Amino acid sequence: MASELQSARKTETVFRTENLNIYYGDFLAVRDISIEIPKNKITAFIGPSGCGKSTVLRCFNRLNDLIKSFHLDGKLFYHDQDLYAPEIDPVEVRRQIGMVFQKPNPFPKSIYDNVAFGPRLLGYKGDMDELVERSLKQAALWDDIKDKLKAMGTDLSGGQQQRLCIARAIAVQPDVILMDEPCSALDPISTLKVEDLLQELKEKYTILIVTHNMQQASRASDRTAFFNVEANAKGQRTGYIVEYDRTEVIFQSPKEQATQAYVSGRFG
Amino acid sequence: MATSPSQTAMPTERSQSSRVLDKAFVWLTGAFAIGVGFVLLAIAFRVGTDALPAIQKFGLSFLTTSRWSVNDEVFGALTQIYGTLVTSFIALLIAVPIGIGVALFLSEDYLPPRIKQPVVFLIELLAAIPSVVYGLWGIFVLIPLLKPFGIWLNTNFGWIPLFSTAPSGPGIYVAGIILSIMILPIIAAISRDSLVAVPAEIRQAAYGLGATRWETIFQVILPAAFSGIVGGIMLALGRAMGETMAVTMVIGNSNSISPSILSQGSTVSSLLANQFAEAGGLQVSSLMYAALILFGLTLVVNVLAEIIVRRFSLKL
Ligand SMILES: Nc1ncnc2c1ncn2[C@@H]1O[C@H](COP(=O)(O)OP(=O)(O)OP(=O)(O)O)[C@@H](O)[C@H]1O
C-alpha cells in the first residue's frame, strides 16, 4: 500500500475530487465538491463559518475516519490513486499527507521528541539530530530554540508552538501539508512568519490552507476556493464551493456575486 | 456597569448582612480546615507519646526483629512490616496492569456510551463494598477457589522460595489478591479520569502524523496521563497498606516470616486489629510503635505521590 501511494506521487495534480458529498450521519455537510489541487502550489479555502472547509480538508488525509458518523460518496483521487479505495490504509495516507491544526497542539514532550515523533514512527534510520535540526530550520524555529531542544514543547509561546507543529509535520517529509486555520491563534508577527514560511515550503510541498483571513488568502495563496453554505428544505445547512480559481481572479474579478461580496467584506 | 439613563440604576451597595455572612463563612471554613489539621496532629502526637516507651526500649531493632512475645515483653514488628509490604506489592502487581487496562478500554471509544456508562458505574461500585464483605467473600469463596492453584504452584514450582510452602487456606497471597480487587476501582477510576483529560487535539496530532491507535495510546496518551495515573496508584497503595478488616480475615495472622507467599502471615494493621483489645503495658506501647510505622509508610507514599504528580504533571 505504501508503494501504491508513494508511486502515486507523480502527477502534477495532487488531489482531484469528483462530486464529493460528505455526511455526518444523515446530515449532508458538504455537497458536490469537484476540484483539482495542483502540485507545489498553495491552495486556500475561504468561506463563512460552518460551510465545511475543515470537513473537506480532513477528507484529504482521512482524518475524518476517526468520526464514527462520517461517510462520503463521490471520488477523491490522490494523484491517480483512489484515496477511499478499500485497500488503502488511512494510517499510510496520513504519513504522506501531514496536517497542522487550528490550535497549536504540541505533545507534552521535549521539542526534540516532538519533531522526532513522526520519523520514529516510520522507523527512520538516518541521522535523527540532523533531521530534527533541518525540520526546525525549515519551520523557522531553529534560531529561537536551538539551545533548548530538551525543553517542553508545550512551554513555548503560541506562535513558536505552531511553528513546532509545522516542523513536526514536515519532519516526516510528507507530500502534502494540510493546514486548518494555522494562524488563528497567532499574533500578526507570528502570522507573517508562518506566511513567509509557506512560501518556502511550497518549493517542496503542496499546501492546502483554510483561513478566515482574507489578506492571508490573497497574499499567500496561488489558488482559492470560496465555500458557502445554504439551507435546504429540511433546514440542513449544506456547504458547497461557489467558485474556485486563481487567487487573483477570486479577489479581483470573481464571476459570482457572492464571492465578490465575501472577499470585499460585504457578506450577509 | 453602563446603564442608560432611562433604566433604574443597578444597586451597587451590598447590604450589611451579606457582608457579615461572607465574613462568617470565611471564618467557619477556616476553622474547619484548621480543625482537621489539628485532629491529625493530635492523633500523631498521641500515638507518638504512647509509643515512646517501646521506642526507648527497642529502638530500631523493633523494625528488624520478628519476635512478638507478650510474656517476655519482647516485641519486634518485622513480620508485620514485611507482610504489609508484600501484600501491597502483590496487590499492585495485579491491580496496576488490570486497572490501567480497564481505564484505557473505558476511555477509548470501544464501547458505545450506552454500555460504557453502566460499566464505569459498576467498577466504581466495587469501591463501595464494605471491607468486611470482601473479607467474608475471601473466606468463603476466594480461599477455596485459590487453594488448588496454590497447591499446584507449590508442587510444580516449590523449588522457587516464593512458592516453597504448602498452602493451608489463608495466606499472604490471598490477602494480596483481595487487596488487588479492593484497589482496582481506585486505579481504574483515577487513571480513566486522567486519560479522558488528555486533550483531544493531542490525539488528533498523533493520528495526523500517521500513528496507529496503539502507537497513539502508548506513545502519546499514556505518557500525557502519566502523573495522574501514578497519583492514582499511590493512593491505591496507601489504601492497600492501611486496609485492615479484609486482610485480617484472610491472611492467617501468623507471626512467622517466610519468603513464601503461600504461607500465612500478618500485616501491621491486622496485628493492631487482633491485639489491641487485650493488650496492656509495653504491648500497647509496641502496638502504638507499629501504628506509627504504618503512619510513616503511608506518609512516605503520599509525599512520593505528590512529588511525582508535581514533577510530571501536564503543562498545557
Ligand atoms: N464531528 C462532527 N459531527 C457532526 N457534524 C459535524 C462534525 N464536524 C462538523 N460538523 C458539521 O459540519 C458542518 C461543517 O463544519 P466544519 O467544521 O467543516 O466547518 P468550517 O467551514 O470548518 O467552519 P469554521 O470556519 O467555523 O471552522 C457544520 O454544520 C458542523 O456542525
Ligand SMILES: [Mg+2]
Ligand atoms: Mg474549521
